[in-house]
Amino acid sequence: MLSRFTWLRKAKYGLGVLATWVLVHTLLITWDGLRNSQQRADIAVILGNKVNEDGTLSQRLTQRLACGLALYRSGRVPRLLVSGGLGKEGFYEGTKMRDYLRAHGVPNSAIIVDNAGNNTEQTVRNTARLQPVQHFRSVLVVSQFYHISRTKLLFRQAGFTSVSSASPLYFEWRDIYSLLREFVAYYHALLFPQAE
Secondary structure (H helix, E strand, O other): OOOHHHHHHHHHHHHHHHHHHHHHHHHHHHHHHHOOOOOOOOEEEEEOOOEOOOOOEOHHHHHHHHHHHHHHHOOOOOOEEEEOOEOOOOOEHHHHHHHHHHHOOOOHHHEEEEOOOOOHHHHHHHHHHHHHHHOOOEEEEEOOHHHHHHHHHHHHHOOOOEEEEEOOOOOOOOHHHHHHHHHHHHHHHHHOOOOO
């Protein structure tokens, strides 16, 4: 039987290893999320986020859309797929995202709307289903920096071989919580891949 001292020492060591793992992982996904390879792609997939109760877009969602709009205007992507679900506020995120892009000069022909992207996994599945119909091979993911690594992992697991990313330079205090949540979510996605 382990003495109390030995048990405490092992517990301290285990917590130290876990803390180091979380820190290194957080630094890596932050680096991955903030780097921008300037790569071109057939389509940008902009992941949805909160629409306010009055129908306006949250600042986070506006920043994602502005990032996607910049990619389109610079010629890095010819089309934009906006994906989100029906929020508790009563608005379809995809539709509101499309309206934003149209108001900023993007033609309907360059926008694909997915109003059934209720979470990241569903967005990836829906995008994979659209691929044979829309004939795109490469995907550029647009989301917050902390969300990029897991989203790219999910796209690769779904069979996409060319996956790049871009994220808005927009930060909030809640990103600290989001980074910790993404640590758990990333390894869940890695260890338990979603079946189609």
